[in-house]
Amino acid sequence: MDDFDIRYTALRRAVIENEFARLNDMQRKAVLKTEGPLLLLAGAGSGKTTVLINRIINLLRFGCGYESELAPDWAGDDELELLAKLAADPDALPADEVSRLCAVDPPRPWQIIAITFTNKAAGELRSRLEVACGEAGRDIWAHTFHTACTRILRKHIGRLGYQSAFTIYDDDDKKRMITAILKDFGFDERRFDPKGVMSQISRAKENLMTPEDYGMDAGDDYYKKTVARVYAEYDKRCRAASALDFDDIICKTVELLQTCDDVREEYQRRFRYVLVDEYQDTNHAQYVLCSLLAGGWRNFCVVGDDDQSIYKFRGATIENILEFEHQYPDAQTIRLEQNYRSTGNILAAANHVIACNRGRKGKTLWTENETGEKIFFYQADNQEEEARYIAQTIHRQYSRGEPLKTFTILYRNNALSNFLQTCFIRSGIPFAVVRGRSFLDSMEIRDMRAYLEVIHNPHDSVRLHRIINAPARKIGARTMEIVAELAAREGKSEFEIIREADRYPQLSRASAQLLRFAAMIDGLRDRRETVPLAELYDEMLKESGYLAALEAQGTDEARGRIESIQELKSNIAEYCETAAAVGAEPSLEGFLEELSLISDVDKYDENADVVTMMTMHSAKGLEFPKVFICGAEEGLFPSYRSMESDEEMEEERRLCYVAMTRAKKELYITCSQRRMLYGQTIYGRPSRFIEEIPAELIREERRQEQLYDGYATRTPHRSASRGAEPPRRDVYRTYQAPPSAAPDFRPGMQVEHKAFGRGVVREVTPMGSDMLLNIRFERAGDKLMMAKTAGQFMKKL
DNA sequence: AGAGTGCAGCAACTT
DNA sequence: GCTGCACTCT
Numbered sequence: 001m002d003d004f005d006i007r008y009t010a011l012r013r014a015v016i017e018n019e020f021a022r023l024n025d026m027q028r029k030a031v032l033k034t035e036g037p038l039l040l041l042a043g044a045g046s047g048k049t050t051v052l053i054n055r056i057i058n059l060l061r062f063g064c065g066y067e068s069e070l071a072p073d074w075a076g077d078d079e080l081e082l083l084a085k086l087a088a089d090p091d092a093l094p095a096d097e098v099s100r101l102c103a104v105d106p107p108r109p110w111q112i113i114a115i116t117f118t119n120k121a122a123g124e125l126r127s128r129l130e131v132a133c134g135e136a137g138r139d140i141w142a143h144t145f146h147t148a149c150t151r152i153l154r155k156h157i158g159r160l161g162y163q164s165a166f167t168i169y170d171d172d173d174k175k176r177m178i179t180a181i182l183k184d185f186g187f188d189e190r191r192f193d194p195k196g197v198m199s200q201i202s203r204a205k206e207n208l209m210t211p212e213d214y215g216m217d218a219g220d221d222y223y224k225k226t227v228a229r230v231y232a233e234y235d236k237r238c239r240a241a242s243a244l245d246f247d248d249i250i251c252k253t254v255e256l257l258q259t260c261d262d263v264r265e266e267y268q269r270r271f272r273y274v275l276v277d278e279y280q281d282t283n284h285a286q287y288v289l290c291s292l293l294a295g296g297w298r299n300f301c302v303v304g305d306d307d308q309s310i311y312k313f314r315g316a317t318i319e320n321i322l323e324f325e326h327q328y329p330d331a332q333t334i335r336l337e338q339n340y341r342s343t344g345n346i347l348a349a350a351n352h353v354i355a356c357n358r359g360r361k362g363k364t365l366w367t368e369n370e371t372g373e374k375i376f377f378y379q380a381d382n383q384e385e386e387a388r389y390i391a392q393t394i395h396r397q398y399s400r401g402e403p404l405k406t407f408t409i410l411y412r413n414n415a416l417s418n419f420l421q422t423c424f425i426r427s428g429i430p431f432a433v434v435r436g437r438s439f440l441d442s443m444e445i446r447d448m449r450a451y452l453e454v455i456h457n458p459h460d461s462v463r464l465h466r467i468i469n470a471p472a473r474k475i476g477a478r479t480m481e482i483v484a485e486l487a488a489r490e491g492k493s494e495f496e497i498i499r500e501a502d503r504y505p506q507l508s509r510a511s512a513q514l515l516r517f518a519a520m521i522d523g524l525r526d527r528r529e530t531v532p533l534a535e536l537y538d539e540m541l542k543e544s545g546y547l548a549a550l551e552a553q554g555t556d557e558a559r560g561r562i563e564s565i566q567e568l569k570s571n572i573a574e575y576c577e578t579a580a581a582v583g584a585e586p587s588l589e590g591f592l593e594e595l596s597l598i599s600d601v602d603k604y605d606e607n608a609d610v611v612t613m614m615t616m617h618s619a620k621g622l623e624f625p626k627v628f629i630c631g632a633e634e635g636l637f638p639s640y641r642s643m644e645s646d647e648e649m650e651e652e653r654r655l656c657y658v659a660m661t662r663a664k665k666e667l668y669i670t671c672s673q674r675r676m677l678y679g680q681t682i683y684g685r686p687s688r689f690i691e692e693i694p695a696e697l698i699r700e701e702r703r704q705e706q707l708y709d710g711y712a713t714r715t716p717h718r719s720a721s722r723g724a725e726p727p728r729r730d731v732y733r734t735y736q737a738p739p740s741a742a743p744d745f746r747p748g749m750q751v752e753h754k755a756f757g758r759g760v761v762r763e764v765t766p767m768g769s770d771m772l773l774n775i776r777f778e779r780a781g782d783k784l785m786m787a788k789t790a791g792q793f794m795k796k797l
Numbered sequence: 798a799g800a801g802t803g804c805a806g807c808a809a810c811t812t
Numbered sequence: 813g814c815t816g817c818a819c820t821c822t
Binding site: 798799800801802803804805806807808 | 813814815816817818819820821822
């Protein structure tokens with residue numbers, strides 16, 4: 001290394017560091033450390049995504065050479081001079097000139113793979129990369145584990161003996177199949193609960209255990225031996241149906257890469273840089289997968305936070321992150337501990353809570369942000385009052401000009417969103433519930449998907465069973481039993497038997513119906529490549545008789561189902577548009593794949609001005625200005641299921657930490673003494689997590705005595721715990737009802753609501769100084785709401 | 798054999 | 813509150 005090299009590399013480093021001057025020291029270090037294994041311990045709100053994106057930008061612009069000690073061959077004194085100029089003044093030359101001078105062997109975009117857990121995270125990464133890198137951004141593989149693996153499998157699954165037109169089974173499909181197997185084997189359903197068996201099989205797959213492995217492991221344990229048999233049969237039937245479940249998507253990819261040397265080498269050569277987000281949530285199979293993908297170049301960057309590991313129940317092992325340094329002794333570890341998201345108080349409270357956990361890698365977040373408000377805590381008498389407190393707090397701030405999208409309500413489980421929704425509908429505050437996949441899980445949408453799946457892959461017997469008699473076609477359980485027997489005996493799929501039903505005397509009774517069904521599906525199949533997807537869908541609705549059957553019912557419920565079915569068509573249109581936008585051919589297969597891999601969280605729209613409600617799990621990776629954590633009671637949060645083991649309690653605490661650190665400006669925690677859940681009243685103490693927050697960081701809110709929405713509690717409450725204290729001049733005490741902005745509602749009046757759309761006022765009932773309105777909305781159905789509050793979200797037409 | 802009806806049991810987090 | 817299941821009717 002001569003003097004020129006030393007000067008060149010030093011100047012080059014200075015220039016590149018200048019390019020990332022906006023980052024803090026640790027962030028910059030993480031961006032510039034491109035080669036070799038890197039463990040990035042990134043606390044909540046520490047700018048992790050920014051680092052990931054800048055890391056990729058750095059790779060594409062400047063390549064791997066930051067650590068290089070040698071100047072490239074083409075560099076001469078002219079370049080040195082230019083670099084010196086640049087080092088002194090970063091704006092001296094245009095960006096592409098800077099890249100030209102500093103780039104040392106940059107990767108091609110397709111050599112980079114960034115893996116995330118949720119579609120939302122992947123989508124965000126992709127769109128930010130496209131903004132930053134333009135066209136090149138599109139060629140980077142920024143996907144979820146499942147999408148990336150599906151892409152690999154579509155190409156190579158033939159090597160494992162599957163057809164490439166495979167189908168993805170979700171938990172419901174899986175459960176149906178396992179229930180059927182248990183029944184066929186004659187096992188007592190009480191003893192072998194399908195759900196338990198399911199999770200056993202999942203666990204096995206997550207640990208890359210085949211049915212044989214599981215059987216060996218079972219020893220003399222009758223339960224486990226039985227599960228092993230069911231697992232083997234399940235695997236057999238999935239193969240016959242050409243179906244993969246969620247766990248298979250990962251572990252079949254691992255199997256593929258492990259057994260086919262050429263395929264593994266292809267990807268190992270290809271992926272020069274492998275980045276994995278949320279590494280603390282990976283399970284064993286995902287860990288092996290990552291190791292395989294990164295095994296060629298070993299430029300393996302994992303990002304995670306042991307304190308935010310909340311998917312242990314799904315098989316995630318925090319060990320993956322804790323062991324990273326042992327697995328790669330040459331790994332560098334960088335901690336990002338400065339939080340840019342939350343106020344000092346919120347962060348301090350969260351730090352205190354998480355500090356109660358043992359077995360942490362240990363890090364303490366700090367922030368330069370302002371101290372901010374204390375944590376608001378409110379203990380309600382019952383859940384209606386709790387909901388009302390939340391609604392009123394939001395409404396009060398809304399009347400002062402705060403947009404509704406500022407607020408997000410988080411809860412431990414979806415059941416809690418019910419009473420919140422009731423309250424918000426009543427007060428007319430627009431809201432959106434982000435739920436796992438409520439729309440996609442409704443019966444009619446499942447049926448529609450099943451039709452499309454069978455058109456795509458007729459061997460898919462689980463979906464076939466679902467639709468064969470929906471609508472009723474006089475093909476009952478007995479007939480399908482015979483079909484299944486014949487299929488097993490002849491080594492064919494059930495659909496193939498149905499297609500030739502007239503050849504089997506056992507089926508004579510139903511053969512005409514079966515043949516008609518097969519002809520309908522085959523007819524649609526023939527057109528699936530030629531007819532546009534949306535049209536194919538329409539023809540399917542018509543030819544299957546599904547739509548007609550619903551129309552014939554004529555009930556409100558049926559009308560709602562028809563709406564959902566039509567709604568799915570907008571999903572199809574949307575899919576076709578996005579596919580076209582990236583230059584891909586829209587296909588039935590592609591659409592189905594998208595359906596099976598998406599969830600509602602992906603559709604969370606941060607721009608709509610509504611209050612958002614979601615589970616704490618869904619909130620991971622998101623941030624909101626003002627957050628309510630509700631239902632903070634022992635038994636609910638932490639859940640009673642987690643009380644038995646320390647490990648599970650620690651996971652609950654991490655969940656609490658995740659929830660708290662979502663808040664940027666204000667954090668409210670509420671609980672209720674009484675709660676109706678699953679039809680029973682339960683009494684709960686405030687969550688232990690609240691006690692773990694130092695008292696001086698908490699501001700306890702009073703019970704409200706003045707209510708303005710017509711739903712006043714019968715008796716004014718006096719909080720027993722604070723009886724002796726002098727009454728504080730609290731916002732709630734002085735809070736007056738907002739001036740009545742409500743127009744004078746009358747029955748028959750046409751209105752338009754911000755969230756529910758157009759409707760007609762059907763009934764007006766005076767209640768105190770307010771009015772209860774009964775409005776029939778065109779799309780949203782009948783709603784009850786109070787005029788004063790709802791009026792602000794509604795206008796007369 | 799299939800369709801319709803009444804009743805019991807159940808209810809987390811996510812891809 | 814909803815779903816799956818057993819039972820009865822056609």
